[in-house]
Amino acid sequence: MPKYVYDFTEGNKDLKDLLGGKGANLAEMTNLGLPVPPGFTITAEACRHYLRHGGMPEGLGDEIGSHLAALEARMGRRLGEADDPLLVSVRSGAKFSMPGMMETVLNIGLNDQSVLGLAKQAGNERFAWDSYRRLIQMFGKTVLGIDGEHFEDALDELKGDRHDTDLEASDLQRLVETFKGIVRREAGREFPSDPREQMDLAVAAVFASWNAPRAVLYRRQERIPAGLGTAVNVVAMVFGNLGDDSGTGVAFTRDPGSGRQGVYGDYLQNAQGEDVVAGIRNTVPLQELETIDPASYRELLDIMATLERHYRDLCDIEFTIERGKLWMLQTRVGKRTPEAAFCIASQLVDEGLIDLDEAVERVTGDQLAQLMFPRFSGTADNRRLTTGMNASPGAAVGKAVFSSERAVELAGRGEDVILVRRETNPDDLSGMIAARGVLTSRGGKTSHAAVVARGMGKTCVCGAEELDVDPHERRFTAPGGITVEEGDVISIDGGTGAVYLGEVPVAPSPVAQYFEGRSVDGELVAAVDRLMTHADSVRRLAVRANADTPEDAARARRFGAQGIGLCRTEHMFLGERRRLVEDLILASTPRERQTALDALEPLQTDDFTGLFAAMEGLPVTIRLIDPPLHEFLPDLTDLAVRVALAADGASARDRRLLEAVRRLHEENPMLGLRGVRLGLAVPGLFAMQVRAIAAAARRAADPRAEIMIPLVGAVQELEIVREEAVRILAEAGVSALIGTMIEVPRAALTAGRIAGAAQFFSFGTNDLTQMTWGFSRDDVESSFFGKYLDLGVFGVSPFESIDREGVGRLMRIAVEEGRRARPDLKLGICGEHGGDPDSVHFCHDIGLDYVSCSPFRIPVARLEAGRAALVSGGSDTR
Structure with missing residues (x-):
């Protein structure tokens, strides 16, 4: 038994x-x-x-x-x-x-x-x-x-x-x-x-x-x-409510908000533990215990030091004093803010308790992302309502709401809200998740609001005692008789505890400025630099950027990108160029089509020239045009109404456009004429883009071009496009890798054959997830996803983190069969999963060479790539 x-x-x-x-x-x-x-x-x-x-x-x-x-x-x-x-x-x-x-x-x-x-x-x-x-x-x-x-x-x-x-x-x-x-x-x-x-x-x-x-x-x-x-x-049971010689408290061996060493915590005389956590009575700082009960205070400090050395980390401690006798009720490695996480990890290295490998493992990409959030850039003193306890840092601006239900409702409409309560309790979790920040009039750094907000990375100000919060009337009153009604905008500073009326301007965080290449001092920035440097030294995965413009490419490079993993050329055809694409679609003869392509080619050449210059010496993966052509045309309904209202006065171009829109209309365009199919169906389209890439490469000092063919499902598709691309590159005297996106399940299942014609694979996990699950990423989030999460079908959205059992298995098959056919096959990922911490670990585990993500996620991917290498022992699974 x-x-x-x-x-x-x-x-x-x-x-x-x-x-x-x-x-x-x-x-x-x-x-x-x-x-x-x-x-x-x-x-x-x-x-x-x-x-x-x-x-x-x-x-x-x-x-x-x-x-x-x-x-x-x-x-x-x-x-x-x-x-x-x-x-x-x-x-x-x-x-x-x-x-x-x-x-x-x-x-x-x-x-x-x-x-x-x-x-x-x-x-x-x-x-x-x-x-x-x-x-x-x-x-x-x-x-x-x-x-x-x-x-x-x-x-x-x-x-x-x-x-x-x-x-x-x-x-x-x-x-x-x-x-x-x-x-x-x-x-x-x-x-x-x-x-x-x-x-x-x-x-x-x-x-x-x-x-x-x-x-x-x-x-x-x-x-x-x-x-x-x-x-x-x-x-x-031991009792803290036996009188003034008894009490209960919570202590941290370091400040969970900043990481600073010292005595941090709350104490409440003549109380039981739930009184502290619930914030029903306001506590006193832990340092005051030295005056209240010196012997217990000294014993507590000794125990705190013992536990921190033993656990080699910040410890969160709950204790009770019963008539002068100290009892330890709980300890755990304490939750902390992202700032504290980086600072404490670096401090513990200096103290010899952990090494740099373990320090990197103790911080996360999610924490790093939170450190890059903006902060208040200025505060107008005449708008300061009060100052509470700085429970969880950051800057949050939003409409004041006084119930979790209202927070969820307004956030669901896309509005920013601040959840205001006397004190929170576990039933407020949904509102805390929905809100930009949390403000309470009761409680300290160990209250429910503070602990939960810190764990979620939410800005939180607690114990703002001067505020009279009336949840039933949905308002609070501040000193001076200022009344804030539900819907009024307030700003809260989790770093200082300040509460402001109205919207306070925000500024970039020091960590974001550091990644932009600016000179920024301070313990936090030094800790981030130290751990990022070590993560870069141990990671195997390279990190590239999804970037379509020279500006994005330059920013990505400042953030540490090692190339471009995805340039979406269709983004270059928007704005004023849309009319040129319309000309291509309306072309009825080879000459008209070539005229349209000739007009687009120099523009594309300039586009690629800028990218090669920004990424000089680093690889630039350019995906040939991917979406269906109708996306470049007017909406069918709008155009039909316009032509109908104009009647005989409709222009010949509008009538031809309407005809083209109807001709190209598809019930499910994401499964229709797009990607490689478009290149085969519209003669000269892909050739024009390859010529532009070749011309730009000839202008560049050190181009590393990679041409990516999208939506391939059969090797024959890739072979046809590759043959023409190789010829154009040879005529220009330019070399470039030619590969494909693996975004169709059939491509993953036949990767061995496709690898015979491809020098690299890049997993387009957005489409691969969509096609594997059989639902549209554009529609599903607003339809049944919430119910699926409630029912436990999803633990997390498969568009947020790679579905390892389904999509991940297809990726494994493609990696194994692709490398078996071509051992030097380069493998990467360019879907949005490339910036998701858990997905980065998965990409390391299956042996990819790089991940690619949006520029602002690059630091996160770099850190997680280092952590993945350390967790796996640095082994190369290939």
């Missing part, structure tokens, strides 16, 4: 798959001899069984009972006994941190008898009844599914103008009876008085919370696999 329960003394930090992050780290701290309350972990495998079968594994109850008995023996108390009760918490703990997404229940073991014993043993009647009301409230919401507002409304009614801490024992005793009445009314049952029933029901509720909507949404956002499940930790 599998082992489903582990005592903290039996685990370690490497068992996260089994024990979850929280359980594994509690075990690690226990083994380090740190003050951890005793407890045990029910494994994620038990959760997976529960979710698959709708019930607990056979024998789990007895196994839990055995570990509970051992815990009771160690503590010298029994769960829920009347005279001196042992109380426990039941906490979730998945492999990957999901702050606030799943459930926790504290104070399990309290009932009408044990609450009296707790009051007697603690010498604090108020504390006992406060603990009991917390249990009923959390249990009712988490386990019995009661809307939390019922409890919150009852608590607010009792408090009136008082704070939580002003409530007396008699108040809380009445509140317990009120809460039990809410359970009876809303759940149709009594609050369970049996401690073991409380614990078993709480464990099941935590398992079930893995599939709660907010947890599913968070996993999708963070790309956490749905099948992992969560472990459950049962831990002996």
Whole structure:
């Protein structure tokens, strides 16, 4: 029979798959001899069984009972006994941190008898009844599914103008009876008085919370696999709400916002942990603990140093002080902002804790992309409303909205919004994802809003206490009586915590300026430069740019591009040149067609000359014209109306255009006359482009031309075009590689034959994804994709990240068969996936030579190519 329960003394930090992050780290701290309350972990495998079968594994109850008995023996108390009760918490703990997404229940073991014993043993009647009301409230919401507002409304009614801490024992005793009445009314049952029933029901509720909507949404956002499940930790309770000599807090071994070393965190006297995270009461900076409880403060600093050295990283720590005794409740490698990620990785290299290889592995392309976002360029002081806590950096501008539903609604219309709340909770996740930034009037750097925003790279300002937020009236009031209504534009600065009325101008980030080649100082830029330099030194994949103009090519080169992987020549036929393309389409004789081509050729020559100059000495892959010709013509309906309204006055050209549009109209043009088919159907079109490439190459000092034939599905198509191209190049005395895009599934499946006529393949994964899945990338995002994501058909859009099982398998086949036929075959990718971090890793794994992406994604691709080489051990899979 599998082992489903582990005592903290039996685990370690490497068992996260089994024990979850929280359980594994509690075990690690226990083994380090740190003050951890005793407890045990029910494994994620038990959760997976529960979710698959709708019930607990056979024998789990007895196994839990055995570990509970051992815990009771160690503590010298029994769960829920009347005279001196042992109380426990039941906490979730998945492999990957999901702050606030799943459930926790504290104070399990309290009932009408044990609450009296707790009051007697603690010498604090108020504390006992406060603990009991917390249990009923959390249990009712988490386990019995009661809307939390019922409890919150009852608590607010009792408090009136008082704070939580002003409530007396008699108040809380009445509140317990009120809460039990809410359970009876809303759940149709009594609050369970049996401690073991409380614990078993709480464990099941935590398992079930893995599939709660907010947890599913968070996993999708963070790309956490749905099948992992969560472990459950049962831990002996320690109490931070026993008086002013008790408290609870969160600490970071370095600033998770900037990476600076120092003492960072929040502390709250006479409180339990959820009070800090929920932001219900505003905390004090952790440094103030030195005055409140010097001994605990010194011990905490020693433990923080121990944990950072042991984990060799920033650690996020939760702790409780119970009447002067420090207890460690959790540690984990802490979430951090992108700026902090780069700075900390570089710092740890200097401190000898990690090497440069590991430093590069600890940062991501997504983090780098966030660092390139613009920042505020100026702030008009007369528009500053207030300053809160700088919880997650960046600059965000948008309309103030006061509910997640409204944020999602407006963002869905393409509007920028700032989600404004008193404090966020896990149910606000959808709004946080939709918003440009988050502003709260309560909470600190460890509140739900701060932690989740940092993990998502969202700008966040927390604890703006001077703002009176009224979510029901959808407005907030700032100092001086300034009122901001829903829809008014505000700007928030996650770096300083400032909140502004109206739109504040933005400026490029220092990191973006660095990649533009400008001289920029600062620790962050130095760290980025250091890690990028190392990533470039270890990566095997080259990184090219998708660029169609000399300006884009020059920018790409500044960003580190090693050539152009895709020049889309059809983009050169727009604007004023569209009429010349119309002339080509309207040509009715070979002479008319040649006249149109002769007019286009010098323009194309100039285009390619500029690209070769910008990329001198680097390869330039030019794709011959790809889209269907009707895309260069007027819309059929518009043109038909224009001709009909003009009647006899319609010009001869308009009538010929209408005839041509009707002739070229296709029900599904993406599967019609385009790409290589167009080159074969319109004599001289591809030849004109090849001549222009040859002429431009003759002008260039060091041209590295590569001619790419699009949409090939049969080797015969490529052979016909190649034969003519080779002849034209030879006549011009110019050399160039000739290859094809692999974007049709048949091309991937017959890659061995096609490689006989191609010197390179470039995977056009946009079309390859479209044709493999059988849906249009232009339409699908607005139709059923959302439903497919909700249903789990997609973990992530296949247009965002390569579908490894389907599209990826076709790519593998093409790589293997292509290289078998032509060992020196050059392989790359030029679809938008070339800038996606996960896709870059896949391209490394299957042995491509380069990726190509938009200029602004080049730094991301460079970094991820280095990380891919390190993760794979630098091996060349070819």
